[in-house]
Amino acid sequence: MTAPIAVSCGEPAGVGLEIIEKAWTALKDDLSFFLIADPAHLHATVPVQEIRSPAQAADVMLNALPLLAHPFAGIRTAGAPDPQNAEGVITAISRAADFALTGAASAVCTLPIHKKALKDGADFPYPGHTEYLAHLGKVDRVVMMLASDQLRVVPTTIHIALKDVPTALTPDLLRDTIRITGAGLRTQFGIANPRLAVAGLNPHAGEGGAMGLEDMDTIAPVLDQMRAEGYDLSGPLPADTMFHARARANYDAAICAYHDQALIPIKTLDFDRGVNVTLGLPFIRTSPDHGTAFDIAGQGIANPTSTIEALRMAWRMAQAS
Template sequence: MTQAVAVTCGEPAGVGPEVVAKARVALGDTVPLFWIGDPRHLPDGTLWHAIDTPDDAGAIAPEVLPVLPHPFPSPVTPGQPAPENAQAVMDVIARAVALVTEGAACALCTAPIHKKALKDGADFAYPGHTEYLEALTGAPRAVMMLASPELRVVPATIHIAISEVPRALTPNLLRETITITARDLRDRFGLSHPRIAVAGLNPHAGEGGTMGHEERDWIADLVADMAAEGLDVTGPWPGDTLFHAAARARYDAAIAMYHDQALIPIKTLDFDRGVNVTLGLPIVRTSPDHGTAFDIAGTGTANPTSMIEALRLAWAMGGGA
């Protein structure tokens, strides 16, 4: 296996190319990587060198970005995604997944995409990156984890309206989410006996059924059953008391019931260093925990910290450290 991380271009009109270029300079040769995309989309002044195969990445000077060229139909205007580039954005992700799957790269790190731009330009049929990676790899179920030095948190439901959460949140879904999280904490993060805390769906975890009944009707029983099966899992805990420092010391990952219940605490605690990790895939995949930031694209002001952390984690999880 090539000891390098494959990095996708993401939405080229966003900050993805900028933060990758900055991350390469910051990391030097500590994290071997190569970028897949159209060199025309890199910021002016970026030092880059075209490579023919991922194996060539290691021979490139540490201040120079190795680029596996992938031509796009159109150049970009920062902040304005071009519909004609949408299919190429998807194709780069598929190409990167194939390279990691076949062992030509040790892990995948994806730059942010813009779902609406993909839907408008290429009829993108997935809610987001996670579901697309699920389809590309054939994984039965992928789970999104947000990880930082302060917190690891996993939303059981992701990119759906809050009104749909109670219907989507089923015993099978929650059991799968807990199981995949526990397995990957062991296999990917090296935790021999991971501790998992489960948040409630309703305020005060339902408070005995007075503020919602899901906890009383089935969530508490499911958590108890899984604990009896040998997992170190507890809950359901009230979401408003699960993320302060003393509570975080008692678990290795928290299972949240919906998107914002998971992302608000980690982005509040450690916005710049948060990393999106996809669990349940046959490959390692990370991503910075931010979007395309069209409002600052092309200004040179994008913060690369989350991309740097995502690359470090991808390389470590992929066997590089």
């Protein structure tokens, strides 16, 4: 039987806790998860039952949201993060990862955090969730994938200025990104021979050097080397023709050169259902593809679709692993 998914509560002042209650209502008949959170922070819009261990989650799931109590230092005020809660947010993530590493949980789903509150309250030294999870998993490099039923995309470079992308897009980085993506598709998505489409950096993939040399000098040699190793790769391809329906049918994931090249197409095609997946960790990790949404927190209007899809995807990945 598939172990339950461990859900870390994220920033209590955001929308995470209200959307996980909505997600329980939508998914209670389909899969099993448990929430790691302070009972006092919950919105109590659904039945909640405290559990002592992840093993109890499946028996509780049909009738109540399984909660593994995790006390915080501060109260929850919608839309106003309290730095006193920073340590609780961080340790909820580490507990979820520990459960996944020991097999007590089949996957981790993380609800949105607020990085400034973590830095202010606990001097959090990591840029975000992904880097902290990589630390917990003792790996040096991970890959961010955005995925939905319509498209999977991976940005090779992520949160850097566009002017810095050509320098950051090194052969080693591209090679590692392709390798980690291919391994993740095989082991966590059940795709035996992943087909990867690799976007060029420049318009028209450089058009033979007329619009930039990076596609010929950096990207193409890496693809040639990795094809010789057995990878099924196409590219470098002009990014403007990679994402229509007929093109998407020819690959399992698109490897893109930079953030917006990857995220614009998936958010255009499937804005509400996009899921953030971290590949390269020693456990499955998904998260909704949105932030804390302080401006609407506590109003009961937050859309739970991305969280629902993140849990569904984690469950499918766990069953495929």
